[in-house]
Amino acid sequence: MLPATESSVLGDFNNSTFTADGVTSHFNKREGKFFINTQSMNGSNQDFEIIYTFGYKPLQQYLVQFPGGRMQVMRQCWDTNKKTWFHQSPTQVIASNDWLHWTGRAQNWNSTCAGCHSTNLQTNYNYNNDTFHTTWSSVNVSCESCHGSGKKHVDYISSSDYKNGKKISGSLLLLHLKQTSKEQITTCAPCHSRRTAIDESPFQSLQLLNHFIPETPHTPAYQRDGQIDEEDYEFSSFAQSKMFMHDVKCSNCHNPHSGKLVKLGNPLCINCHDKKFDSPAHTFHTINSEGSQCINCHMPSKIYMGNDVRRDHSFRVPRPDQSVQYGTPNACNTCHIEKNAQWASSQIIKWFGPTRQYHFSDDLIPGSFGNFAAAKYLQKLCAPDTNVPVIIHATALYYMSFANDPKNISFLIDGLKNEDAQIRYEALNSLKFYPFVQWKSEVQILLHDSVKAIRIAAADLFLQYADSLNANYHSSFSLAKKEMFDFLEKNSSQPSSRMMKADAESKTKNFKEAEKDYLFAIKMDSLLVQVRLNLATMYDNIGQPQNALQQLKIATALEPSNAQVNYFLALVYVELNDNNSALNHFVKASSNSNNTKVFYNYGLLLEQMKQDAEAEKIYRKGLLIDANDVDLNYVLAIYYYNHNRKKESTTYFLKLTQLIPGNVEFQQLYNQVKNE
Numbered sequence: 001m002l003p004a005t006e007s008s009v010l011g012d013f014n015n016s017t018f019t020a021d022g023v024t025s026h027f028n029k030r031e032g033k034f035f036i037n038t039q040s041m042n043g044s045n046q047d048f049e050i051i052y053t054f055g056y057k058p059l060q061q062y063l064v065q066f067p068g069g070r071m072q073v074m075r076q077c078w079d080t081n082k083k084t085w086f087h088q089s090p091t092q093v094i095a096s097n098d099w100l101h102w103t104g105r106a107q108n109w110n111s112t113c114a115g116c117h118s119t120n121l122q123t124n125y126n127y128n129n130d131t132f133h134t135t136w137s138s139v140n141v142s143c144e145s146c147h148g149s150g151k152k153h154v155d156y157i158s159s160s161d162y163k164n165g166k167k168i169s170g171s172l173l174l175l176h177l178k179q180t181s182k183e184q185i186t187t188c189a190p191c192h193s194r195r196t197a198i199d200e201s202p203f204q205s206l207q208l209l210n211h212f213i214p215e216t217p218h219t220p221a222y223q224r225d226g227q228i229d230e231e232d233y234e235f236s237s238f239a240q241s242k243m244f245m246h247d248v249k250c251s252n253c254h255n256p257h258s259g260k261l262v263k264l265g266n267p268l269c270i271n272c273h274d275k276k277f278d279s280p281a282h283t284f285h286t287i288n289s290e291g292s293q294c295i296n297c298h299m300p301s302k303i304y305m306g307n308d309v310r311r312d313h314s315f316r317v318p319r320p321d322q323s324v325q326y327g328t329p330n331a332c333n334t335c336h337i338e339k340n341a342q343w344a345s346s347q348i349i350k351w352f353g354p355t356r357q358y359h360f361s362d363d364l365i366p367g368s369f370g371n372f373a374a375a376k377y378l379q380k381l382c383a384p385d386t387n388v389p390v391i392i393h394a395t396a397l398y399y400m401s402f403a404n405d406p407k408n409i410s411f412l413i414d415g416l417k418n419e420d421a422q423i424r425y426e427a428l429n430s431l432k433f434y435p436f437v438q439w440k441s442e443v444q445i446l447l448h449d450s451v452k453a454i455r456i457a458a459a460d461l462f463l464q465y466a467d468s469l470n471a472n473y474h475s476s477f478s479l480a481k482k483e484m485f486d487f488l489e490k491n492s493s494q495p496s497s498r499m500m501k502a503d504a505e506s507k508t509k510n511f512k513e514a515e516k517d518y519l520f521a522i523k524m525d526s527l528l529v530q531v532r533l534n535l536a537t538m539y540d541n542i543g544q545p546q547n548a549l550q551q552l553k554i555a556t557a558l559e560p561s562n563a564q565v566n567y568f569l570a571l572v573y574v575e576l577n578d579n580n581s582a583l584n585h586f587v588k589a590s591s592n593s594n595n596t597k598v599f600y601n602y603g604l605l606l607e608q609m610k611q612d613a614e615a616e617k618i619y620r621k622g623l624l625i626d627a628n629d630v631d632l633n634y635v636l637a638i639y640y641y642n643h644n645r646k647k648e649s650t651t652y653f654l655k656l657t658q659l660i661p662g663n664v665e666f667q668q669l670y671n672q673v674k675n676e
Helices: 143-147 150-157 181-188 266-270 294-298 320-326 331-335 341-352 361-367 372-382 390-399 408-416 421-431 440-448 452-462 471-490 495-507 511-524 529-541 545-558 563-575 579-590 596-608 612-625 630-642 646-659 664-675
Strands: 016-020 023-030 033-039 045-049 052-054 059-065 071-073 076-079 084-087 195-197 212-214 301-304 308-311
Touching: 016 084, 033 059, 045 059, 143 150, 266 294, 294 331, 320 331, 320 341, 320 361, 331 341, 361 372, 361 390, 372 390, 372 408, 390 408, 390 421, 408 421, 408 440, 421 440, 421 452, 440 452, 440 471, 452 471, 471 495, 495 511, 495 529, 511 529, 529 545, 529 563, 545 563, 563 579, 563 596, 579 596, 596 612, 596 630, 612 630, 630 646, 630 664, 646 664
Parallel strands: none
Antiparallel strands: 016 023, 023 033, 033 045, 052 059, 059 071, 059 076, 076 084, 195 212, 301 308
16 A cells, blocks of 8 residues: 555556446546546546555555545556456446445445555544544554564563563564464464454454454355355465464465565475375376466465455365365366366366265365254364364354254353364354353353453343343453444444444344444445344334334335345234235245245244145245254144144154253153144
């Protein structure tokens, strides 16, 4: 990042023109300043002065100052190799009121870009008036971005404290030569990860989750097997790799100062690996061909930002057999695009035999589908004797929020006690989908965990249950709750984060503040349907179904086929005794929903409307999605009992006793029906 000058601006501003995706832009210079005439937030073209350049290879972007201290990243980018203008998302026409428009929140430099491109950046976002007063120590990335405060270090080394052997937190430089792989990747992760910032304080220790919450490699940002998909950067990929588990460091391959590789091509890999891998006997490709390059098979690439080629850093063996079964990508078909995955799988079998060595993705992929059947795969990844990467263990815990199996609870509780903060964090987040009584006592102690992200997640869990806390945890909860709201306010310049703050306010019954935040999030992004869903839910919970209906009608106008919107609309219409309208939206919701609750409530309405045969069909259709859904099995058991279909009723009551063996009610009902 640099001020826009003749030397820093690489793009053609000599009265050039670029037309793409329905927008024509003009580039010119006046009195030493650089201007782009392009589409504004109201849809018309106007001049915008370039204040800063952003990047230099393979593309350069440009920043424009807006009111309220905001800086926005323009859509027009300069390709530094081809010497031409381009759009990052070609063929995508973006409306001027869309969140993704260059004047919208998605392209806000302060909250989405700045932290990794300047040194000691402080966004200084003011939650109350939605403004920034962003500052930095250096406009660009400097030594202190990685090593910490030089002045603080020099002052300490020159002090009597150092001479007397007294250690002062934060006074020793980070990123020293003797770092382990985990220590080094933690130093790099603040910028080389897909993450959410908790605060902007400098690192005082190598505990990443005191400052950031990195995203685990789960869908939709990653492929089901953990490969990169969206703009994911390197942290969660490299942390999956065998190389990381064997203490290989970023700096073993990359010069951290120049950014260049230590060696080019296969010689870099042969530094550690046997030379036999750099031969046609292993690669089955001609020497020096693209197919013979280690990185093309073990680090497949993808293009981001229009022209920036980035490689997956999980260093995995290609698995076209998984592509055949699950549709995940593989390196073979990245090059051989004219062939299909079955062909690639057959070639692998021909070269290496029919058996593939176990990889965690063999369980992660089926576990990622989030249904009851997925749970056993996730439980295997979390078992204490399973040698999987820590971040994959954490990912499995994340997926347990969807694969709601009663057996998951023991793995989640074990996760709370794990020494790794990422595992503790993901276990906490998933526990919100499990009964309070099952986790209350184990979560309380984490309200004063040593790691900030853990305290925040624990506080979030207790927002609705604060009255149930043991007295000796009240103080810890208050402090952790404050940290949580500080975190939410810091990030609430984005509509989704403002919505999260509203959700938290709603849980604490601060409905007036919640409503204000929901409405402000809608003002930020009027097209974000999830905000309207959450606001409608709150309105309904506090006895304002008409207000809920208003928001849901707008939401369905924006996304007519959204299953969740139609489901919520159906529930509100049931509450308002408008069964015909409810039925209409249940039909729409069930046409493309995998939520078994849709079919459960849809069937109940049909029974209420005396359409029993149709209700049975809907219940059974829901069981096709998840045969182990407790509610659907129960309602069908009762349905058949009420219709004097004893054999079928007994079958479903038996299934319930098998699903939840310790449930006394289910056992009694089964015995009663069986003996009648």
